[in-house]
Amino acid sequence: MIRVFIVDDHPVVIEGIHSLLQNEKDIEWAGHAMNASSCFGYFVNNTADVLLMDISMPGMDGVELCKIMNEKYPGIFILGLSTFNQGLYIKKMMENGASGYILKNSSKEELLKAIHTVNNGGIFFSGEAGEALKEYQKSSTQLPELSPREKEILALIAEGFTNPQIAEKIFLSPFTVDSHRKNLLAKLNVKNTASLIRLAVEKKLI
């Protein structure tokens, strides 16, 4: 008997998953919470085997909640839930101890398979989510790390400030700002401001 608990702020999703699971013989509906604190409240006196968790919730982030739950109750398998393929979040969830990730538009069969897989200690990915994760890693790991200063200056360039203006704003020499700017161009391998800003916006660097 697998006890399943769900944390999601969407009543529709809770009801939907409840409905999909209610006739399953080997699954027991442990309950639900609509935010992080009521989730904590439940686990003080109760437990569950698999925890379905929305990644985007008001108040505490699903990623953060995932981390805490995993530290407090390492025996619980966490399955991330989301509507869209968000590679970035998938990666963060996995880094914070999730055992898998499933899209809310999955079929009943996929949902059951996911629950069984993670309950046995396995890792499960919705086909599409797996693709998203791969794409994310491909597109982002090969992106060089920017230093905090570089990110700061990149943001100011994107705001439309010139080197002298940025220098005045953050109390630096215009020469320094120019150096950082040139480093940005070199690191990100772009020719000029136009392609720099385009890359920055598209890769959500700012």
Place this chain on the structure above:
Amino acid sequence: MIRVFIVDDHPVVIEGIHSLLQNEKDIEWAGHAMNASSCFGYFVNNTADVLLMDISMPGMDGVELCKIMNEKYPGIFILGLSTFNQGLYIKKMMENGASGYILKNSSKEELLKAIHTVNNGGIFFSGEAGEALKEYQKSSTQLPELSPREKEILALIAEGFTNPQIAEKIFLSPFTVDSHRKNLLAKLNVKNTASLIRLAVEKKLI
């Protein structure tokens, strides 16, 4: 008795809304479809009062489906369904005859209110969705129209080409390219290339 039909490709959402509505005395569950064609199939021999419709579906777009349903069966009130506040889609749905828009993370009360409102010929918006629509209109309708040439040159600037390079590429005088570039800055009310490209990418002008 309000007959409610739902078109959505997410089983979870269908189940969830069904579950939320099943004990309502004045609401009758007409059925559901998971794509546009099975929706058409249903309405050949049946009808409904309120049609809940996801905006993003595989195959035919919700916006497109909304338009067709509204033309074929003008007596049916359509209520758009989406997970996120997508001002652009909200606007398109309304232009295509929807009577309102509700977020999937709405409460049961809000959902019922929405159904009743549109069934009486009214217009309903989730509080957040209304905000999103306003924001969208504010941010997008005041965006000046760009001529085809300007769009072309904007795209090339975003690719990282300089005026002389663009001139050579599309067989124009560098002066002309420069004129277009200056017009872009003026029309979009930005100071320099950095803010131009940022705006262009964020507003999906390229």
Place this chain on the structure above:
DNA sequence: GAGAGAATCACCCGAAAGGGGGATTTTAAT
């Protein structure tokens, strides 16, 4: 056929960006 935009081309000029070349200091990690 008058007028409005779009598209084209032209010049002046100062400011900013970008390609080099250096340098020192601070900070973090080993």
Place this chain on the structure above:
DNA sequence: ATTAAAATCCCCCTTTCGGGTGATTCTCTC
């Protein structure tokens, strides 16, 4: 203590950008 990386600063030079101010041609609309 050593090393690496980040952060700071400086100057050379050429190209590009951006502001201002013009112009002509074409096309479409009213």
